[in-house]
Amino acid sequence: QVQLVESGGGLVQVGGSLRLSCAASGITFSNRPLGWFRQAPGKEREFVAAISWSGSSIYYSDSVKGRFTISRNNPKNTVYLQMNSLKPEDTAVYYCAASASRRYGSEFRQPDKYDYWGQGTQVTVSS
Numbered sequence: 001q002v003q004l005v006e007s008g009g010g011l012v013q014v015g016g017s018l019r020l021s022c023a024a025s026g027i028t029f030s031n032r033p034l035g036w037f038r039q040a041p042g043k044e045r046e047f048v049a050a051i052s053w054s055g056s057s058i059y060y061s062d063s064v065k066g067r068f069t070i071s072r073n074n075p076k077n078t079v080y081l082q083m084n085s086l087k088p089e090d091t092a093v094y095y096c097a098a099s100a101s102r103r104y105g106s107e108f109r110q111p112d113k114y115d116y117w118g119q120g121t122q123v124t125v126s127s
Contacts, residue, residue, distance in 0.1 A: 022096030
């Protein structure tokens, strides 16, 4: 059974930082695209970042570019999201996702390209 478990969320003040982690079991991360998405109350799930299996190709949404960094540790079957200079509009539930495909491209900014999802971790940025 595939499980993705996010951790690292919490309450932080504006301008602060958090590091999210997503650990997987029942699936090998090493040859799969991985992504982070978020969903704020009353809004649709939106793309945050995606990373190729090797880590050599990364996409970010315009809203987080320059502030967030996605990375992965394949031997540890873990993907990370370092979030700096946090803003109130970053408040959301953050989800990690893994694709069953070994392909990767700009289309992996879409949630329907992912097959496995974590349960989410809440990030709240207070002003």
